[in-house]
Ligand SMILES: Nc1ncnc2c1ncn2[C@@H]1O[C@H](COP(=O)(O)OP(=O)(O)O)[C@@H](O)[C@H]1O
Protein backbone atom coordinates (compact mmCIF):
# COMPACT_ATOMS: atom_id res chain seq x y z
CA UNK A 273 0.00 0.00 0.00
CA UNK A 274 1.37 3.29 -1.08
CA UNK A 275 -0.12 5.33 1.70
CA UNK A 276 1.31 3.22 4.47
CA UNK A 277 4.83 3.03 3.13
CA UNK A 278 5.38 6.78 3.24
CA UNK A 279 5.90 8.12 6.72
CA UNK A 280 7.01 11.61 5.76
CA UNK A 281 4.10 13.95 6.37
CA UNK A 282 2.04 11.46 8.35
CA UNK A 283 0.82 12.13 11.86
CA UNK A 284 0.56 9.26 14.31
CA UNK A 285 -1.62 10.46 17.17
CA UNK A 286 -0.26 9.70 20.61
CA UNK A 287 0.20 11.11 24.07
CA UNK A 288 3.90 10.66 24.69
CA UNK A 289 6.21 13.31 26.12
CA UNK A 290 7.39 14.12 22.60
CA UNK A 291 3.83 14.45 21.29
CA UNK A 292 3.03 16.95 24.02
CA UNK A 293 6.04 19.20 23.49
CA UNK A 294 5.43 22.65 22.06
CA UNK A 295 5.67 22.42 18.25
CA UNK A 296 8.24 25.25 18.27
CA UNK A 297 10.54 23.23 20.48
CA UNK A 298 10.33 20.32 18.09
CA UNK A 299 10.79 22.44 14.96
CA UNK A 300 13.83 24.22 16.38
CA UNK A 301 15.14 20.90 17.61
CA UNK A 302 14.93 19.34 14.15
CA UNK A 303 16.39 22.48 12.58
CA UNK A 304 19.33 22.35 14.98
CA UNK A 305 19.70 18.64 14.34
CA UNK A 306 19.91 19.17 10.58
CA UNK A 307 22.48 21.95 10.92
CA UNK A 308 24.65 19.76 13.16
CA UNK A 309 24.30 16.86 10.70
CA UNK A 310 25.90 19.01 8.03
CA UNK A 311 28.58 20.40 10.33
CA UNK A 312 30.05 17.15 11.52
CA UNK A 313 32.20 14.90 9.35
CA UNK A 314 33.14 12.03 11.62
CA UNK A 315 31.42 8.80 12.46
CA UNK A 316 31.51 9.18 16.22
CA UNK A 317 29.46 12.35 15.72
CA UNK A 318 26.92 10.53 13.55
CA UNK A 319 26.78 7.76 16.13
CA UNK A 320 25.89 10.36 18.76
CA UNK A 321 23.23 11.82 16.48
CA UNK A 322 21.81 8.34 15.87
CA UNK A 323 21.62 7.84 19.64
CA UNK A 324 19.61 11.06 19.95
CA UNK A 325 17.23 9.88 17.22
CA UNK A 326 16.76 6.41 18.68
CA UNK A 327 16.17 7.80 22.18
CA UNK A 328 13.62 10.31 20.91
CA UNK A 329 11.83 7.57 18.96
CA UNK A 330 11.72 5.45 22.11
CA UNK A 331 10.28 8.27 24.21
CA UNK A 332 7.73 9.03 21.46
CA UNK A 333 6.90 5.28 21.29
CA UNK A 334 7.49 5.18 17.55
CA UNK A 335 8.46 1.70 16.40
CA UNK A 336 11.90 1.81 14.77
CA UNK A 337 10.77 -0.75 12.23
CA UNK A 338 8.20 1.69 10.93
CA UNK A 339 10.73 4.51 10.70
CA UNK A 340 13.08 2.32 8.72
CA UNK A 341 10.28 1.17 6.45
CA UNK A 342 9.51 4.82 5.75
CA UNK A 343 12.90 5.05 4.04
CA UNK A 344 11.87 2.71 1.27
CA UNK A 345 10.34 5.30 -1.07
CA UNK A 346 13.52 7.44 -0.93
CA UNK A 347 15.91 4.52 -1.07
CA UNK A 348 16.60 5.18 -4.73
CA UNK A 349 17.74 8.74 -4.05
CA UNK A 350 19.97 7.58 -1.22
CA UNK A 351 21.59 4.84 -3.30
CA UNK A 352 22.11 7.23 -6.21
CA UNK A 353 23.71 9.91 -4.03
CA UNK A 354 25.96 7.42 -2.30
CA UNK A 355 27.05 5.85 -5.60
CA UNK A 356 27.75 9.18 -7.24
CA UNK A 357 29.80 10.30 -4.26
CA UNK A 358 31.76 7.06 -4.30
CA UNK A 359 32.78 7.29 -7.95
CA UNK A 360 33.00 11.05 -8.53
CA UNK A 361 35.30 12.05 -5.72
CA UNK A 362 38.92 12.41 -6.84
CA UNK A 363 41.60 10.87 -4.68
CA UNK A 364 43.55 7.71 -4.02
CA UNK A 365 42.21 5.02 -6.37
CA UNK A 366 41.11 1.82 -4.61
CA UNK A 367 39.65 -0.13 -7.53
CA UNK A 368 38.11 0.76 -10.85
CA UNK A 369 35.00 -0.48 -12.62
CA UNK A 370 35.20 0.38 -16.33
CA UNK A 371 35.65 4.12 -16.67
CA UNK A 372 34.72 4.69 -13.02
CA UNK A 373 37.16 4.70 -10.16
CA UNK A 374 36.26 4.23 -6.54
CA UNK A 375 38.59 6.26 -4.36
CA UNK A 376 39.31 6.13 -0.66
CA UNK A 377 38.05 9.70 -0.34
CA UNK A 378 34.99 8.73 -2.39
CA UNK A 379 34.10 5.90 -0.06
CA UNK A 380 34.48 8.16 2.95
CA UNK A 381 32.36 10.85 1.30
CA UNK A 382 29.71 8.27 0.34
CA UNK A 383 29.50 6.91 3.88
CA UNK A 384 29.12 10.46 5.23
CA UNK A 385 26.32 11.19 2.77
CA UNK A 386 24.56 7.94 3.64
CA UNK A 387 24.62 8.77 7.36
CA UNK A 388 23.41 12.29 6.75
CA UNK A 389 20.52 11.34 4.48
CA UNK A 390 19.33 8.44 6.63
CA UNK A 391 19.35 10.47 9.84
CA UNK A 392 17.87 13.49 8.08
CA UNK A 393 14.90 11.62 6.68
CA UNK A 394 14.17 9.59 9.79
CA UNK A 395 14.37 12.58 12.10
CA UNK A 396 12.29 14.93 9.98
CA UNK A 397 9.61 12.27 9.56
CA UNK A 398 9.60 11.95 13.35
CA UNK A 399 8.63 15.62 13.57
CA UNK A 400 5.49 15.17 11.50
CA UNK A 401 4.71 11.80 13.08
CA UNK A 402 4.49 13.33 16.54
CA UNK A 403 3.01 16.73 15.71
CA UNK A 404 -0.54 17.33 14.50
CA UNK A 405 -0.43 19.32 11.24
CA UNK A 406 -2.32 22.21 12.79
CA UNK A 407 0.22 22.50 15.61
CA UNK A 408 3.03 22.28 13.13
CA UNK A 409 1.69 25.23 11.18
CA UNK A 410 1.04 27.26 14.29
CA UNK A 411 4.61 26.67 15.34
CA UNK A 412 5.99 27.55 11.91
CA UNK A 413 3.90 30.66 11.67
CA UNK A 414 5.06 31.82 15.05
CA UNK A 415 8.70 31.13 14.26
CA UNK A 416 8.44 32.99 10.95
CA UNK A 417 6.70 35.91 12.63
CA UNK A 418 9.82 38.07 13.03
CA UNK A 419 10.48 37.86 9.28
CA UNK A 420 7.11 39.37 8.43
CA UNK A 421 8.63 42.79 8.76
CA UNK A 422 10.86 42.08 5.77
CA UNK A 423 7.88 40.94 3.71
CA UNK A 424 7.75 37.21 4.44
CA UNK A 425 4.07 36.13 4.26
CA UNK A 426 4.37 33.98 7.38
CA UNK A 427 0.73 33.03 7.72
CA UNK A 428 0.27 32.20 4.07
CA UNK A 429 3.41 30.09 3.95
CA UNK A 430 2.37 28.20 7.05
CA UNK A 431 -1.12 27.64 5.66
CA UNK A 432 0.30 26.37 2.39
CA UNK A 433 2.50 23.94 4.25
CA UNK A 434 -0.34 22.56 6.35
CA UNK A 435 -2.46 22.04 3.29
CA UNK A 436 0.36 20.33 1.44
CA UNK A 437 1.02 18.03 4.39
CA UNK A 438 -2.64 17.34 4.80
CA UNK A 439 -3.01 16.28 1.18
CA UNK A 440 0.01 14.01 0.80
CA UNK A 441 -1.84 10.91 2.06
CA UNK A 442 -4.96 11.86 0.12
CA UNK A 443 -3.03 12.17 -3.12
CA UNK A 444 -1.20 8.91 -2.49
CA UNK A 445 -4.53 7.14 -1.97
CA UNK A 446 -5.83 8.73 -5.12
CA UNK A 447 -2.74 7.69 -7.08
CA UNK A 448 -3.15 4.14 -5.89
CA UNK A 449 -6.79 4.03 -6.88
CA UNK A 450 -6.19 5.47 -10.34
CA UNK A 451 -3.28 3.08 -10.84
CA UNK A 452 -5.48 0.12 -10.00
CA UNK A 453 -8.26 1.38 -12.23
CA UNK A 454 -5.89 1.69 -15.19
CA UNK A 455 -4.32 -1.67 -14.42
CA UNK A 456 -7.82 -3.12 -14.64
CA UNK A 457 -7.88 -1.70 -18.19
CA UNK A 458 -4.64 -3.44 -19.04
CA UNK A 459 -2.23 -0.61 -18.27
CA UNK A 460 1.26 -1.74 -17.34
CA UNK A 461 3.28 0.38 -14.92
CA UNK A 462 6.08 -2.09 -14.38
CA UNK A 463 7.65 -3.27 -17.60
CA UNK A 464 9.40 -1.56 -20.50
CA UNK A 465 12.40 0.70 -20.80
CA UNK A 466 12.73 4.13 -19.27
CA UNK A 467 10.98 6.01 -22.10
CA UNK A 468 8.20 3.43 -22.32
CA UNK A 469 7.67 3.58 -18.58
CA UNK A 470 7.50 7.36 -18.63
CA UNK A 471 4.89 7.15 -21.38
CA UNK A 472 2.94 4.59 -19.42
CA UNK A 473 2.65 7.08 -16.57
CA UNK A 474 0.39 9.39 -18.59
CA UNK A 475 -2.84 7.53 -17.71
CA UNK A 476 -1.87 7.94 -14.04
CA UNK A 477 -0.54 11.50 -14.04
CA UNK A 478 -3.28 13.23 -16.03
CA UNK A 479 -6.13 12.11 -13.75
CA UNK A 480 -3.97 12.79 -10.71
CA UNK A 481 -3.34 16.40 -11.76
CA UNK A 482 -6.96 16.91 -12.68
CA UNK A 483 -8.04 15.67 -9.28
CA UNK A 484 -5.42 17.74 -7.44
CA UNK A 485 -6.66 20.90 -9.16
CA UNK A 486 -10.25 19.99 -8.47
CA UNK A 487 -9.45 19.46 -4.81
CA UNK A 488 -7.62 22.76 -4.68
CA UNK A 489 -10.61 24.54 -6.19
CA UNK A 490 -13.03 22.90 -3.79
CA UNK A 491 -10.83 23.71 -0.83
CA UNK A 492 -10.40 27.36 -1.85
CA UNK A 493 -14.14 27.69 -2.24
CA UNK A 494 -14.83 26.06 1.10
CA UNK A 495 -12.34 28.37 2.82
CA UNK A 496 -13.74 31.49 1.20
CA UNK A 497 -17.28 30.43 2.02
CA UNK A 498 -16.15 30.55 5.64
CA UNK A 499 -14.69 34.02 5.19
CA UNK A 500 -11.04 33.09 5.10
CA UNK A 501 -8.96 36.01 3.85
CA UNK A 502 -5.43 35.37 5.05
CA UNK A 503 -3.82 35.91 8.40
CA UNK A 504 -4.82 39.55 8.91
CA UNK A 505 -6.90 39.89 12.06
CA UNK A 506 -7.37 36.14 12.45
CA UNK A 507 -7.67 35.07 16.05
CA UNK A 508 -6.37 31.78 17.41
CA UNK A 509 -8.18 28.89 18.90
CA UNK A 510 -5.09 27.55 20.57
CA UNK A 511 -2.35 29.66 22.07
CA UNK A 512 1.09 28.09 22.10
CA UNK A 513 2.72 27.96 25.49
CA UNK A 514 6.19 26.76 26.44
CA UNK A 515 6.27 24.56 29.53
CA UNK A 516 8.90 23.04 31.78
CA UNK A 517 9.14 19.95 29.59
CA UNK A 518 10.08 22.19 26.63
CA UNK A 519 12.90 23.70 28.68
CA UNK A 520 14.06 20.23 29.69
CA UNK A 521 13.85 18.91 26.14
CA UNK A 522 15.74 21.95 24.85
CA UNK A 523 18.54 21.44 27.36
CA UNK A 524 18.81 17.73 26.57
CA UNK A 525 18.98 18.47 22.83
CA UNK A 526 21.61 21.17 23.17
CA UNK A 527 23.73 18.86 25.33
CA UNK A 528 23.33 16.10 22.75
CA UNK A 529 24.28 18.39 19.88
CA UNK A 530 27.39 19.60 21.70
CA UNK A 531 28.36 16.05 22.46
CA UNK A 532 28.00 15.17 18.76
CA UNK A 533 30.14 18.15 17.77
CA UNK A 534 33.01 17.48 20.15
CA UNK A 535 33.34 13.67 20.05
CA UNK B 536 -16.05 -18.52 -15.41
CA UNK B 537 -17.06 -19.02 -11.76
CA UNK B 538 -15.23 -16.95 -9.16
CA UNK B 539 -14.89 -18.35 -5.67
CA UNK B 540 -13.50 -16.57 -2.64
CA UNK B 541 -12.72 -19.12 0.03
CA UNK B 542 -12.20 -17.94 3.61
CA UNK B 543 -10.59 -14.75 2.40
CA UNK B 544 -9.09 -12.45 5.02
CA UNK B 545 -7.33 -9.21 4.21
CA UNK B 546 -5.29 -6.92 6.44
CA UNK B 547 -4.17 -3.47 5.32
CA UNK B 548 -0.67 -2.37 6.38
CA UNK B 549 0.14 -5.40 8.54
CA UNK B 550 2.77 -4.79 11.17
CA UNK B 551 2.36 -1.03 11.31
CA UNK B 552 0.33 1.21 13.62
CA UNK B 553 -2.14 1.58 10.74
CA UNK B 554 -2.82 -2.15 10.63
CA UNK B 555 -6.45 -2.74 9.81
CA UNK B 556 -8.32 -5.99 9.27
CA UNK B 557 -10.69 -5.19 6.40
CA UNK B 558 -11.96 -8.71 5.67
CA UNK B 559 -12.14 -11.84 7.79
CA UNK B 560 -12.98 -15.27 6.49
CA UNK B 561 -15.26 -14.21 3.69
CA UNK B 562 -16.59 -16.94 1.44
CA UNK B 563 -18.47 -15.92 -1.70
CA UNK B 564 -19.17 -17.78 -4.93
CA UNK B 565 -20.20 -16.22 -8.22
CA UNK B 566 -21.64 -18.42 -10.95
CA UNK B 567 -21.80 -17.63 -14.65
CA UNK B 568 -24.62 -15.26 -15.48
CA UNK B 569 -25.10 -14.26 -11.84
CA UNK B 570 -25.91 -10.75 -10.76
CA UNK B 571 -24.45 -10.55 -7.27
CA UNK B 572 -25.10 -7.55 -5.04
CA UNK B 573 -22.79 -6.57 -2.21
CA UNK B 574 -24.16 -4.28 0.47
CA UNK B 575 -22.95 -3.10 3.84
CA UNK B 576 -22.22 0.08 5.77
CA UNK B 577 -19.32 2.33 4.75
CA UNK B 578 -16.03 0.75 5.77
CA UNK B 579 -17.44 -2.76 5.92
CA UNK B 580 -14.96 -3.98 3.32
CA UNK B 581 -17.04 -4.00 0.12
CA UNK B 582 -14.42 -2.34 -2.07
CA UNK B 583 -11.67 -4.47 -0.56
CA UNK B 584 -13.69 -7.58 -1.31
CA UNK B 585 -14.32 -6.87 -4.97
CA UNK B 586 -10.67 -6.01 -5.60
CA UNK B 587 -9.85 -9.63 -4.81
CA UNK B 588 -11.98 -10.77 -7.71
CA UNK B 589 -9.60 -9.57 -10.41
CA UNK B 590 -6.26 -9.81 -8.67
CA UNK B 591 -5.80 -6.18 -7.65
CA UNK B 592 -5.51 -7.36 -4.05
CA UNK B 593 -4.36 -10.76 -2.84
CA UNK B 594 -5.80 -12.38 0.28
CA UNK B 595 -3.67 -12.26 3.43
CA UNK B 596 -5.28 -15.59 4.21
CA UNK B 597 -7.58 -17.91 2.28
CA UNK B 598 -7.71 -18.10 -1.50
CA UNK B 599 -9.43 -16.87 -4.61
CA UNK B 600 -10.21 -19.42 -7.30
CA UNK B 601 -11.23 -18.27 -10.76
CA UNK B 602 -12.25 -20.87 -13.31
CA UNK B 603 -10.60 -23.58 -11.23
CA UNK B 604 -7.25 -21.82 -10.93
CA UNK B 605 -6.03 -20.14 -7.79
CA UNK B 606 -5.21 -16.48 -8.34
CA UNK B 607 -1.50 -15.96 -7.75
CA UNK B 608 1.13 -13.44 -8.66
CA UNK B 609 2.03 -14.88 -12.07
CA UNK B 610 2.10 -11.82 -14.33
CA UNK B 611 0.68 -13.39 -17.43
CA UNK B 612 -2.15 -15.11 -15.59
CA UNK B 613 -2.96 -11.82 -13.89
CA UNK B 614 -3.15 -9.95 -17.19
CA UNK B 615 -5.48 -12.62 -18.46
CA UNK B 616 -7.63 -12.43 -15.36
CA UNK B 617 -7.91 -8.65 -15.52
CA UNK B 618 -8.90 -8.91 -19.15
CA UNK B 619 -11.73 -11.27 -18.35
CA UNK B 620 -12.91 -9.57 -15.16
CA UNK B 621 -13.62 -5.89 -15.76
CA UNK B 622 -13.60 -3.55 -12.79
CA UNK B 623 -15.37 -0.21 -12.54
CA UNK B 624 -14.11 1.61 -9.45
CA UNK B 625 -15.99 4.04 -7.29
CA UNK B 626 -16.16 7.41 -9.08
CA UNK B 627 -14.64 5.94 -12.25
CA UNK B 628 -14.87 9.34 -13.97
CA UNK B 629 -11.73 10.29 -12.05
CA UNK B 630 -9.66 7.93 -14.17
CA UNK B 631 -10.33 9.59 -17.55
CA UNK B 632 -7.20 11.00 -19.17
CA UNK B 633 -7.33 10.95 -22.96
CA UNK B 634 -7.96 13.86 -25.29
CA UNK B 635 -11.17 12.45 -26.69
CA UNK B 636 -13.88 10.19 -25.37
CA UNK B 637 -13.11 7.79 -28.22
CA UNK B 638 -9.45 7.52 -27.27
CA UNK B 639 -10.29 6.98 -23.62
CA UNK B 640 -12.68 4.14 -24.32
CA UNK B 641 -10.13 2.66 -26.74
CA UNK B 642 -7.36 2.66 -24.10
CA UNK B 643 -8.26 -0.80 -22.76
CA UNK B 644 -8.68 -2.54 -26.13
CA UNK B 645 -5.41 -0.98 -27.32
CA UNK B 646 -3.63 -2.58 -24.39
CA UNK B 647 -4.96 -5.90 -25.65
CA UNK B 648 -3.12 -5.42 -28.97
CA UNK B 649 -6.25 -5.67 -31.09
CA UNK B 650 -6.38 -4.41 -34.67
CA UNK B 651 -7.89 -1.01 -35.48
CA UNK B 652 -11.11 -2.45 -36.83
CA UNK B 653 -11.80 -4.53 -33.75
CA UNK B 654 -10.98 -1.57 -31.51
CA UNK B 655 -13.43 0.64 -33.40
CA UNK B 656 -16.09 -2.04 -33.19
CA UNK B 657 -15.63 -2.38 -29.44
CA UNK B 658 -15.64 1.36 -28.80
CA UNK B 659 -18.90 1.68 -30.69
CA UNK B 660 -20.46 -1.29 -28.92
CA UNK B 661 -19.35 -0.10 -25.46
CA UNK B 662 -20.56 3.46 -25.95
CA UNK B 663 -23.91 2.23 -27.24
CA UNK B 664 -24.26 -0.13 -24.30
CA UNK B 665 -24.09 2.78 -21.86
CA UNK B 666 -26.17 5.10 -24.03
CA UNK B 667 -23.52 7.60 -25.11
CA UNK B 668 -24.59 9.65 -28.15
CA UNK B 669 -22.29 9.33 -31.18
CA UNK B 670 -21.38 13.03 -31.34
CA UNK B 671 -19.80 12.88 -27.89
CA UNK B 672 -17.06 10.50 -29.01
CA UNK B 673 -14.89 13.21 -30.54
CA UNK B 674 -15.21 15.60 -27.58
CA UNK B 675 -12.86 15.90 -24.65
CA UNK B 676 -14.04 13.81 -21.69
CA UNK B 677 -13.29 16.75 -19.40
CA UNK B 678 -16.02 18.94 -20.87
CA UNK B 679 -18.82 16.44 -20.24
CA UNK B 680 -21.29 16.39 -17.37
CA UNK B 681 -20.54 14.18 -14.39
CA UNK B 682 -23.11 11.62 -15.47
CA UNK B 683 -21.71 11.41 -18.99
CA UNK B 684 -18.16 11.09 -17.67
CA UNK B 685 -19.32 8.17 -15.53
CA UNK B 686 -20.71 6.49 -18.65
CA UNK B 687 -17.51 7.08 -20.58
CA UNK B 688 -15.54 5.46 -17.78
CA UNK B 689 -17.87 2.46 -17.62
CA UNK B 690 -17.66 2.12 -21.41
CA UNK B 691 -13.87 2.13 -21.09
CA UNK B 692 -14.06 -0.99 -18.94
CA UNK B 693 -16.82 -2.61 -21.03
CA UNK B 694 -14.66 -2.25 -24.13
CA UNK B 695 -12.30 -4.85 -22.65
CA UNK B 696 -15.19 -7.28 -23.30
CA UNK B 697 -14.53 -9.49 -20.31
CA UNK B 698 -17.07 -12.05 -19.24
CA UNK B 699 -17.45 -10.60 -15.75
CA UNK B 700 -18.08 -6.96 -14.83
CA UNK B 701 -17.60 -5.62 -11.31
CA UNK B 702 -19.06 -2.23 -10.44
CA UNK B 703 -18.28 -0.40 -7.20
CA UNK B 704 -21.18 1.93 -6.38
CA UNK B 705 -21.88 2.73 -10.04
CA UNK B 706 -25.00 4.80 -9.36
CA UNK B 707 -23.80 6.92 -6.44
CA UNK B 708 -24.07 10.63 -7.11
CA UNK B 709 -26.20 10.27 -10.27
CA UNK B 710 -29.50 12.08 -10.64
CA UNK B 711 -32.64 9.87 -10.53
CA UNK B 712 -33.03 9.77 -14.31
CA UNK B 713 -29.38 8.96 -14.96
CA UNK B 714 -29.58 6.32 -12.30
CA UNK B 715 -32.67 4.69 -13.76
CA UNK B 716 -31.18 4.51 -17.26
CA UNK B 717 -27.87 3.14 -16.00
CA UNK B 718 -29.75 0.48 -14.04
CA UNK B 719 -31.59 -0.47 -17.25
CA UNK B 720 -28.33 -0.72 -19.19
CA UNK B 721 -26.71 -2.88 -16.53
CA UNK B 722 -29.70 -5.17 -16.55
CA UNK B 723 -29.49 -5.48 -20.33
CA UNK B 724 -25.80 -6.39 -20.14
CA UNK B 725 -26.53 -9.08 -17.57
CA UNK B 726 -29.37 -10.45 -19.67
CA UNK B 727 -27.01 -10.61 -22.64
CA UNK B 728 -24.96 -13.06 -20.59
CA UNK B 729 -22.44 -10.97 -18.69
CA UNK B 730 -21.79 -11.99 -15.10
CA UNK B 731 -22.14 -8.95 -12.85
CA UNK B 732 -21.12 -7.97 -9.35
CA UNK B 733 -22.39 -4.68 -8.00
CA UNK B 734 -21.51 -2.89 -4.79
CA UNK B 735 -24.21 -0.44 -3.82
CA UNK B 736 -25.73 1.48 -0.96
CA UNK B 737 -29.02 1.64 -2.77
CA UNK B 738 -31.39 -1.14 -1.83
CA UNK B 739 -33.68 0.08 -4.59
CA UNK B 740 -30.99 -0.67 -7.18
CA UNK B 741 -30.41 -4.04 -5.56
CA UNK B 742 -34.10 -4.84 -5.70
CA UNK B 743 -34.21 -3.98 -9.40
CA UNK B 744 -31.08 -5.75 -10.53
CA UNK B 745 -29.44 -8.49 -8.54
CA UNK B 746 -30.47 -12.06 -7.90
CA UNK B 747 -28.20 -12.78 -4.97
CA UNK B 748 -26.98 -10.55 -2.14
CA UNK B 749 -24.07 -10.68 0.26
CA UNK B 750 -24.33 -8.34 3.25
CA UNK B 751 -21.00 -7.37 4.79
CA UNK B 752 -20.53 -6.02 8.27
CA UNK B 753 -17.13 -5.17 9.72
CA UNK B 754 -15.41 -7.36 7.17
CA UNK B 755 -17.56 -10.43 7.73
CA UNK B 756 -20.47 -11.89 5.81
CA UNK B 757 -23.49 -11.00 7.94
CA UNK B 758 -26.17 -12.32 5.59
CA UNK B 759 -26.14 -14.04 2.23
CA UNK B 760 -28.69 -15.60 -0.05
CA UNK B 761 -31.13 -14.77 -2.79
CA UNK B 762 -32.50 -11.25 -2.88
CA UNK B 763 -35.80 -12.41 -1.40
CA UNK B 764 -34.16 -14.39 1.38
CA UNK B 765 -32.10 -11.40 2.42
CA UNK B 766 -34.76 -8.71 2.16
CA UNK B 767 -37.20 -10.64 4.30
CA UNK B 768 -34.72 -10.77 7.20
CA UNK B 769 -35.90 -7.46 8.47
CA UNK B 770 -34.55 -7.57 12.00
CA UNK B 771 -31.09 -8.60 10.87
CA UNK B 772 -30.99 -5.79 8.32
CA UNK B 773 -32.20 -3.31 10.88
CA UNK B 774 -29.46 -4.17 13.36
CA UNK B 775 -26.98 -3.40 10.56
CA UNK B 776 -28.87 -0.12 9.92
CA UNK B 777 -29.60 -1.13 6.34
CA UNK B 778 -32.89 -0.30 4.67
CA UNK B 779 -35.11 -2.58 2.73
CA UNK B 780 -36.58 -1.22 -0.54
CA UNK B 781 -39.43 1.20 -0.08
CA UNK B 782 -42.00 -1.14 -1.62
CA UNK B 783 -41.00 -3.82 0.83
CA UNK B 784 -41.48 -1.29 3.64
CA UNK B 785 -44.98 -0.50 2.38
CA UNK B 786 -45.83 -4.19 2.32
CA UNK B 787 -44.57 -4.48 5.86
CA UNK B 788 -46.82 -1.65 7.05
CA UNK B 789 -49.82 -3.12 5.23
CA UNK B 790 -49.18 -6.39 6.96
CA UNK B 791 -49.12 -4.59 10.26
CA UNK B 792 -52.57 -3.21 9.40
CA UNK B 793 -53.82 -6.74 8.78
CA UNK B 794 -53.71 -6.74 4.97
CA UNK B 795 -52.45 -10.19 3.92
CA UNK B 796 -49.68 -9.21 1.48
CA UNK B 797 -46.46 -11.14 0.94
CA UNK B 798 -43.19 -9.59 2.19
CA UNK B 799 -40.90 -10.67 -0.62
CA UNK B 800 -41.97 -7.86 -2.92
CA UNK B 801 -39.11 -6.01 -4.59
CA UNK B 802 -40.45 -3.73 -7.27
CA UNK B 803 -43.34 -1.30 -7.58
CA UNK B 804 -45.06 -3.47 -10.18
CA UNK B 805 -44.85 -6.55 -7.99
CA UNK B 806 -46.22 -4.43 -5.17
CA UNK B 807 -49.23 -3.36 -7.22
CA UNK B 808 -49.94 -6.95 -8.20
CA UNK B 809 -49.60 -8.20 -4.65
CA UNK B 810 -51.84 -5.47 -3.30
CA UNK B 811 -54.45 -6.08 -6.00
CA UNK B 812 -54.42 -9.80 -5.25
CA UNK B 813 -54.79 -9.16 -1.54
CA UNK B 814 -57.70 -6.76 -2.05
CA UNK B 815 -59.40 -9.15 -4.44
CA UNK B 816 -58.99 -11.90 -1.89
CA UNK B 817 -60.64 -9.73 0.76
CA UNK B 818 -63.56 -8.92 -1.52
CA UNK B 819 -64.08 -12.59 -2.34
CA UNK B 820 -63.97 -13.32 1.32
CA UNK B 821 -66.62 -10.68 2.07
CA UNK B 822 -68.99 -11.79 -0.68
CA UNK B 823 -68.97 -15.40 0.42
N1 LIG C 1 -5.43 1.55 1.31
C1 LIG C 1 -5.89 1.36 2.55
N2 LIG C 1 -5.04 1.38 3.61
C2 LIG C 1 -5.50 1.17 4.87
N3 LIG C 1 -6.77 0.93 5.19
C3 LIG C 1 -7.66 0.91 4.18
C4 LIG C 1 -7.28 1.12 2.82
N4 LIG C 1 -8.39 1.03 2.04
C5 LIG C 1 -9.40 0.78 2.89
N5 LIG C 1 -8.98 0.71 4.17
C6 LIG C 1 -9.82 0.43 5.35
O1 LIG C 1 -10.43 -0.84 5.21
C7 LIG C 1 -11.78 -0.81 5.61
C8 LIG C 1 -12.67 -1.29 4.48
O2 LIG C 1 -12.57 -0.38 3.42
P1 LIG C 1 -13.42 -0.52 2.09
O3 LIG C 1 -13.23 -1.88 1.54
O4 LIG C 1 -13.08 0.63 1.22
O5 LIG C 1 -14.92 -0.38 2.63
P2 LIG C 1 -16.26 0.00 1.85
O6 LIG C 1 -16.00 -0.08 0.39
O7 LIG C 1 -17.24 -1.03 2.34
O8 LIG C 1 -16.65 1.36 2.31
C9 LIG C 1 -12.08 0.63 6.00
O9 LIG C 1 -12.08 0.70 7.41
C10 LIG C 1 -10.95 1.42 5.42
O10 LIG C 1 -10.62 2.50 6.26
Ligand SMILES: [Mg+2]
Pocket residue numbers: 581582583625703
Ligand atom coordinates in the same frame (compact mmCIF):
# COMPACT_ATOMS: atom_id res chain seq x y z
MG1 LIG D 1 -16.09 1.41 -1.08
